[in-house]
Amino acid sequence: MREKYSVHLALATGCLVFLFTLLFALLQSPEILSTSVQGGVAIPHPIAGRHKCDHCHGRAGIRPYPVRHVGWNNASCTKCHLSPDSVMALPHANFSGNQAKSVPEKGAGRFSASLAKGGGPAAGKKAPLISHPVKGQEDCLACHDTKNEIKPAPPDHEGRQNETCEGCHSRGGM
Amino acid sequence: MRYRYYGILQIGVYLFLAMTPLLVLLTGHDVHGRGFWRELAVGLGFGGVSMMGLQFFLTGRFQGITSPYGIDVVYYFHRAISLVAFVFLLFHPSILLLSAPATFGLLNPLSAPGWMTAGTIALFVFAFIVGSSLFRLKLGLGYEQWRLLHGFAAVTAVALALWHMIGVNYYLQGYVKRGLWIALAITWVMALLYVRLVKPLLMRSKPYTVESVTKERGKSWTLVLRPEGHGGMEFKPGQFAWLTIDRSPFSIREHPFSFSSSAMHPERLAFTIKELGDFTATIGSVTPGTRTYVDGPYGSFIPDRHTFSGYVFIAGGVGITPIMSILRTFADRHDLRPLILFYAGRQMEELTFREELDRLQERLTLRVVHVINCPPAGWTGEQGYIDAEMMGRYLPEGRMAYEYFVCGPIPMQQGAREALEKLGVPPEQVQSESFNFV
Numbered sequence: 043m044r045e046k047y048s049v050h051l052a053l054a055t056g057c058l059v060f061l062f063t064l065l066f067a068l069l070q071s072p073e074i075l076s077t078s079v080q081g082g083v084a085i086p087h088p089i090a091g092r093h094k095c096d097h098c099h100g101r102a103g104i105r106p107y108p109v110r111h112v113g114w115n116n117a118s119c120t121k122c123h124l125s126p127d128s129v130m131a132l133p134h135a136n137f138s139g140n141q142a143k144s145v146p147e148k149g150a151g152r153f154s155a156s157l158a159k160g161g162g163p164a165a166g167k168k169a170p171l172i173s174h175p176v177k178g179q180e181d182c183l184a185c186h187d188t189k190n191e192i193k194p195a196p197p198d199h200e201g202r203q204n205e206t207c208e209g210c211h212s213r214g215g216m
Numbered sequence: 217m218r219y220r221y222y223g224i225l226q227i228g229v230y231l232f233l234a235m236t237p238l239l240v241l242l243t244g245h246d247v248h249g250r251g252f253w254r255e256l257a258v259g260l261g262f263g264g265v266s267m268m269g270l271q272f273f274l275t276g277r278f279q280g281i282t283s284p285y286g287i288d289v290v291y292y293f294h295r296a297i298s299l300v301a302f303v304f305l306l307f308h309p310s311i312l313l314l315s316a317p318a319t320f321g322l323l324n325p326l327s328a329p330g331w332m333t334a335g336t337i338a339l340f341v342f343a344f345i346v347g348s349s350l351f352r353l354k355l356g357l358g359y360e361q362w363r364l365l366h367g368f369a370a371v372t373a374v375a376l377a378l379w380h381m382i383g384v385n386y387y388l389q390g391y392v393k394r395g396l397w398i399a400l401a402i403t404w405v406m407a408l409l410y411v412r413l414v415k416p417l418l419m420r421s422k423p424y425t426v427e428s429v430t431k432e433r434g435k436s437w438t439l440v441l442r443p444e445g446h447g448g449m450e451f452k453p454g455q456f457a458w459l460t461i462d463r464s465p466f467s468i469r470e471h472p473f474s475f476s477s478s479a480m481h482p483e484r485l486a487f488t489i490k491e492l493g494d495f496t497a498t499i500g501s502v503t504p505g506t507r508t509y510v511d512g513p514y515g516s517f518i519p520d521r522h523t524f525s526g527y528v529f530i531a532g533g534v535g536i537t538p539i540m541s542i543l544r545t546f547a548d549r550h551d552l553r554p555l556i557l558f559y560a561g562r563q564m565e566e567l568t569f570r571e572e573l574d575r576l577q578e579r580l581t582l583r584v585v586h587v588i589n590c591p592p593a594g595w596t597g598e599q600g601y602i603d604a605e606m607m608g609r610y611l612p613e614g615r616m617a618y619e620y621f622v623c624g625p626i627p628m629q630q631g632a633r634e635a636l637e638k639l640g641v642p643p644e645q646v647q648s649e650s651f652n653f654v
Contacts, residue, residue: 048292055230056267056300062235063263063304067256069242118251 072114085125086202087210095119104205169210182207223285230270237266240396241387257311258387264304265377268342269400271298272370272407277415277458277514286516288649295349302346305339331383338376345369359495360469367408374401416465419509422446424485426461426506429499432488434566436534437499438476441485441508448482449510451475452520453545454538454621454649457512459487461502465509471495474537475513478544485510488568490534517621517649518542524619524645526554528611530602530632532624533561533568538649539623540569547579554618555580556610558602560587560628564595585610602628604635616641622648 089095095116099107179185181204185192188200195202238259273281274294282290312319325333345366348355352362378401381388388394424441432438439459443449449457456474463469477486489499517538519527529539536559546555561567564586573584587598587606598606611618620641622632629648636646 045292048289049296051227051289052293052296052300055227055234055297056304058231059234059263059267059300060260060304062238063256063259066238066242066259067252070255070259071250071252 083123085120085123087125087206089120089125098205105203169212172208172211172213176208176213180204226281233270234263234266237397237400238262240393244390251315253311253315257308257315260304260311261308262381262387264301264308265374265381266400267297267301267304268370268377269374269404271301272404276407276411277511279514282514282516286649287514298346298349302342305342309335309339329383331380334376334383335380338373338380341369341373341376345373359493363468367412371405371408374404412466412468415511416509419460419465419511422449422510424508424510426502426504426508427484428504429502431500432568433570434490434533434561434568436488436490436568437502438486438488439499439502439508440477441487441510443483443485444507449485449513450482451479451485451513452518453479453542454517454519455479455513455515455541456538457485457487457510457514460509460511462506462508469495470509470511472514474515474541476537476540476544478548479541480545480548488534488537488540490568492534515649517623517647519619519621522619524553524617525614526556526612526618528607528615528618528620529555529557529559530607530620530622530624530628531557531559532628533566535622535624535628536568537623539621540572542621543573543576543580543582547576552581554612555582557582557584558587558607558610559584560589560602560624562589564588564592583610602632602635604638607635608639611639615639616645618645620646622646 093116096103096107098104099119101107183190183204186195186199186207188194188197241262271294274290274297277287285293313323322328322332323336325336328336348357348362348365348369352359357365378397381397382394388397423444425444427440427442428438430438430440439461451457453475456472458470458472460467460470473487473489475485476488477484489496491497491499515538519542527542529542531539539557543555543557546553557573559567559573564570567586570586573582576582577584585598587600587602588595589600591597591599600606618641620636622629622636624632633643633646633648637643
């Protein structure tokens with residue numbers, strides 16, 4: 043009886059310590075909570091060969107992430123933010139041109155919506171190289187805004203800022 | 217009620233002490249991104265070591281810790297929580313290895329850093345501690361041998377675990393956190409040193425001498441101790457103490473025995489001991505004049521904690537010892553509250569204190585019911601085992617206002633508790649204590 047009481051007491055204590063340990067682990071891996079609570083914004087560009095997210099998205103980068111992400115490492119980004127590359131890896135993804143027509147799998151909706159609004163180039167396609175020197179012409183939108191008459195970007199690029207252009211378009215040796 | 221609140225408070229303190237070192241790791245640690253499983257594994261490692269460290273306090277025989285529950289509950293808790301802590305420690309490398317199989321290489325002591333090998337060895341030492349405690353008898357380990365190994369292994373395991381935690385150098389970066397964990401480890405070991413060094417020193421200043429050794433019925437002996445140059449020991453009826461007979465107080469050879477004398481006479485301590493194990497088999501050969509040291513008193517098997525209108529005692533074999541102390545104390549106090557004693561034994565001839573119990577019936581409002589397992593021819597009293605029906609025949613209608621004390625072999629205790637449950641006695645009114653500490 044008294045032994046049973048002690049065992050129950052020990053088990054209850056162990057469970058409480060375990061719950062606290064669980065809380066410790068969750069606090070130390072906030073990406074888990076982010077995924078389950080709201081999910082991250084889809085990455086609007088391919089990430090193949092671009093694994094140093096904080097190069098552009100660090101607090102000093104051209105498109106900094108929120109302060110609450112400070113201290114997270116690059117490997118954590120894709121745990122919440124999925125890229126077009128990973129969407130393409132989903133079975134049955136059906137793309138036509140630049141837009142996802144349907145991605146029926148669970149959780150894929152937000153990526154298709156994002157792609158429709160302006161994702162990266164479709165699978166197998168590469169973004170065109172920048173065919174002119176960039177120096178002195180950093181305001182890409184001055185000529186390539188979707189509503190510009192000089193050389194407008196495709197309609198799905200609407201809303202993008204100058205800082206993101208070189209995320210997909212490389213300088214063509216100039 | 218006071219003890220219940222105190223007990224709840226103690227559990228709260230235990231949880232606080234077990235969790236705070238983990239909480240401290242989070243302060244000022246803004247680096248994330250190692251992944252949930254890795255952090256869980258690390259958290260389990262820290263939590264496991266924290267609980268293992270607290271084990272030193274649980275076995276430190278601190279009166280404040282043992283008083284609300286009784287030392288047997290604290291020792292059972294010590295044993296059970298060590299298994300829980302060991303599961304935590306076992307999951308620590310298991311989850312790490314499963315979530316990152318590349319870390320398997322760290323298990324190779326030839327290529328792994330020292331702190332990693334220290335962690336691996338610490339886990340094996342913890343496994344040894346748990347295994348040797350659970351299977352002491354099967355392993356053929358004597359009590360003293362085991363106790364010595366247990367202490368050394370515990371200190372070694374904690375030291376190795378600390379080396380591992382510092383060596384990983386992730387959460388214990390910086391002097392503050394590292395210093396805190398080192399201080400914690402020192403505190404744990406201090407609790408052990410208190411039991412092994414400070415207490416023996418205090419005991420040495422209060423020695424006792426064996427005044428007499430008297431043979432009793434049922435292969436039992438009563439040792440009467442007289443204090444040497446001090447006033448003796450205040451204790452409560454039903455409590456027990458650890459005795460170190462004819463050895464240094466620093467010796468690990470000490471054994472728990474119940475007081476059988478009246479608590480009204482702290483200057484004359486009596487212990488009635490049955491010839492059972494290795495040590496007690498030779499208890500009859502102790503000679504008067506032998507120096508003895510007493511560590512106590514301990515135990516919550518005492519009627520003085522609560523006030524009831526009467527008491528029922530259920531004793532089996534040498535379990536009569538603490539009850540004898542209670543009855544002798546009641547007699548000295550002229551306490552005339554109604555008392556009933558169910559005293560079970562194999563044969564009438566083996567019932568220790570049989571004659572004195574008869575005499576106590578004249579001094580107290582006491583009724584003794586002998587329950588004999590193998591009764592002699594012509595026996596008209598109770599026979600067989602104590603059950604609800606038998607007790608029901610003797611207990612008064614107002615039995616719910618009584619407190620019940622059960623002491624004897626474990627199966628008898630279980631049977632008595634079940635019988636009392638059938639009779640509707642609330643479990644909190646049933647007290648029992650066991651000496652199966654290892």
